[in-house]
Amino acid sequence: MNAFTRRGGEPIASTDPALRADLGRLLPAPGDPELPRDRHLLLKEHLLREIQSSELADVPATAPVTAAAATGPRRPGRRFALSAGALTAAGAVAAAIVVGGQAAPAPSGGVSATGHQQAVTLLGQIAAAADTKPIATVRGDQFVYIDSKVTTEPSGPLHDRKVWLSVDGTRAGLLQEPPTLSNASLGTNPEPNVNAPTYDYLAGLPTDPAKLLDLIYTQTKNEGKSRGQDAEAFTTIGDLLRESMAPPQLTAALYRAAALIPGVVEVPDAVDATGRHGVAVAEVDASSGIRSTWIFDKKSLDYLGETEVQGSAGTVLFESAVLSRAIVDKAGQTH
Amino acid sequence: MELSQRARIRAGDAAAFAELFDAHAQAVYRYAVRSTSDWAAAEDIVSLTFLEAWRLRGKLRPDGDSLLPWLLGIATNVLRNAARAARRHEAALARVPLREAVPDFADELVGRMHDAEQLAAAQRALAALRRGEREVFMLCVWSGLGYAAAAEALQVPVGTVRSRLSRARTRLQALAQKELRTTEPRGVGGQHWMGHVELSRSNQEKDR
Numbered sequence: 001m002n003a004f005t006r007r008g009g010e011p012i013a014s015t016d017p018a019l020r021a022d023l024g025r026l027l028p029a030p031g032d033p034e035l036p037r038d039r040h041l042l043l044k045e046h047l048l049r050e051i052q053s054s055e056l057a058d059v060p061a062t063a064p065v066t067a068a069a070a071t072g073p074r075r076p077g078r079r080f081a082l083s084a085g086a087l088t089a090a091g092a093v094a095a096a097i098v099v100g101g102q103a104a105p106a107p108s109g110g111v112s113a114t115g116h117q118q119a120v121t122l123l124g125q126i127a128a129a130a131d132t133k134p135i136a137t138v139r140g141d142q143f144v145y146i147d148s149k150v151t152t153e154p155s156g157p158l159h160d161r162k163v164w165l166s167v168d169g170t171r172a173g174l175l176q177e178p179p180t181l182s183n184a185s186l187g188t189n190p191e192p193n194v195n196a197p198t199y200d201y202l203a204g205l206p207t208d209p210a211k212l213l214d215l216i217y218t219q220t221k222n223e224g225k226s227r228g229q230d231a232e233a234f235t236t237i238g239d240l241l242r243e244s245m246a247p248p249q250l251t252a253a254l255y256r257a258a259a260l261i262p263g264v265v266e267v268p269d270a271v272d273a274t275g276r277h278g279v280a281v282a283e284v285d286a287s288s289g290i291r292s293t294w295i296f297d298k299k300s301l302d303y304l305g306e307t308e309v310q311g312s313a314g315t316v317l318f319e320s321a322v323l324s325r326a327i328v329d330k331a332g333q334t335h
Numbered sequence: 336m337e338l339s340q341r342a343r344i345r346a347g348d349a350a351a352f353a354e355l356f357d358a359h360a361q362a363v364y365r366y367a368v369r370s371t372s373d374w375a376a377a378e379d380i381v382s383l384t385f386l387e388a389w390r391l392r393g394k395l396r397p398d399g400d401s402l403l404p405w406l407l408g409i410a411t412n413v414l415r416n417a418a419r420a421a422r423r424h425e426a427a428l429a430r431v432p433l434r435e436a437v438p439d440f441a442d443e444l445v446g447r448m449h450d451a452e453q454l455a456a457a458q459r460a461l462a463a464l465r466r467g468e469r470e471v472f473m474l475c476v477w478s479g480l481g482y483a484a485a486a487e488a489l490q491v492p493v494g495t496v497r498s499r500l501s502r503a504r505t506r507l508q509a510l511a512q513k514e515l516r517t518t519e520p521r522g523v524g525g526q527h528w529m530g531h532v533e534l535s536r537s538n539q540e541k542d543r
Contacts, residue, residue, distance in 0.1 A: 027460050030453065030457050047382065
């Protein structure tokens with residue numbers, strides 16, 4: 001940068017009062033906003049608390065778990081209740097494992113994957129089942145309520161997670177995930193996107209699977225730097241399936257879009273966080289060895305939950321089992 | 336003093352971050368409000384900026400003067416892609432204490448409304464600039480950074496800062512000329528360039 005301190009033999013002034021004064025005059029004054037004292041203190045305390053808790057979280061980072069787990073809980077307490085791509089460890093697309101339809105290495109439960117074609121078939125069936133669900137009448141002033149059990153640390157304990165998301169995004173969402181977040185406001189969601197959707201937003205997305213996947217690729221383009229777009233898309237769709245609600249046609253389209261992602265494989269038998277067995281589709285990140293699995297009820301093909309397992313040791317990075325979903329009138333209501 | 340503070344920041348000393356917050360939170364907040372015209376979002380930008388500073392503390396250069404350019408550079412990145420930063424620190428953001436809507440803030444609100452109008456006018460003009468020019472303008476003119484500091488914040492050469500600033504001036508002057516041709520120049524000092532908007536507002540102010 002030293003090269004730029006001189007140009008044409010003349011030192012460049014560190015400032016140029018005339019130029020700055022000119023510029024200042026060219027625009028109206030920008031006001032002098034001040035962070036109120038109480039907010040200053042609260043935000044400072046908040047920062048220090050976060051620093052302290054991240055120091056604690058740093059400790060297990062030396063354990064053989066990947067950076068993904070060490071950078072902090074991946075999905076809990078998200079402000080917009082949802083987001084993909086937070087998984088930072090990563091790597092190439094999982095396509096490698098499906099070459100020749102070869103079975104991927106089995107994760108912890110001795111589960112074997114049987115290739116991409118089967119996954120396409122299964123996702124087609126799951127989509128068809130979703131398509132036949134009745135279309136609920138949903139008002140903008142209502143909330144999507146999702147009750148689930150999750151783990152947020154590697155091999156951590158299961159705990160409750162209840163979330164309420166404004167249908168049109170104009171009302172503040174609510175998250176109850178004790179012990180850390182007993183009653184956290186999620187704020188409103190004025191700019192929904194695939195990583196922070198509302199019901200209304202999802203209802204307006206294209207139900208053509210290819211168009212939908214394109215849109216997801218576009219919106220997640222710069223997320224999860226080292227991961228491929230397919231891994232990002234799979235994570236994004238997984239987040240949508242787990243913690244949002246959409247009209248049946250759009251949910252079906254999400255499954256059909258997932259079937260277009262290369263490297264997605266079928267898992268004939270998998271177990272969710274609460275011990276429910278089901279059929280599943282999975283995607284393996286070849287470089288990090290992290291396998292994300294979506295599990296479905298064998299008969300109804302309803303979504304049960306998601307697990308994320310790493311490596312041959314089968315370290316569970318994340319688990320979620322959805323217990324119920326409903327449309328309710330107010331945040332905090334469960335029916 | 337700054338040097339040892341840098342070392343402590345790099346080492347992850349919480350007390351050093353507390354000092355950092357006390358010293359520069361206002362400046363970051365002001366920058367955020369002026370960039371977004373959104374007072375509530377600006378608080379989130381402040382939190383995100385300092386959380387990012389914590390995350391990136393190891394990348395802080397060991398030598399240098401004020402830490403403000405570093406922070407405003409981080410804030411600039413947060414502002415460029417607030418959604419991504421929010422996702423990265425989502426759990427932490429969800430734990431930010433909510434602002435209570437208390438009526439005591441009447442004076443503050445009036446101040447804000449005035450500021451908001453001023454800002455809206457300024458931003459209509461800034462909208463004519465390219466992003467790089469706008470950032471340099473805000474850092475140098477509104478946040479008071481020197482060229483070298485702005486260059487550090489934006490990680491561009493000092494010469495680039497200078498040329499962007501001078502392009503910004505040319506563009507804004509051209510706009511002002513255009514404005515003057517279509518509006519009777521009645522304003523005082525620097526206020527006239529958005530003449531009609533400014534005047535109607537200052538009359539309201541007087542009536543208050």
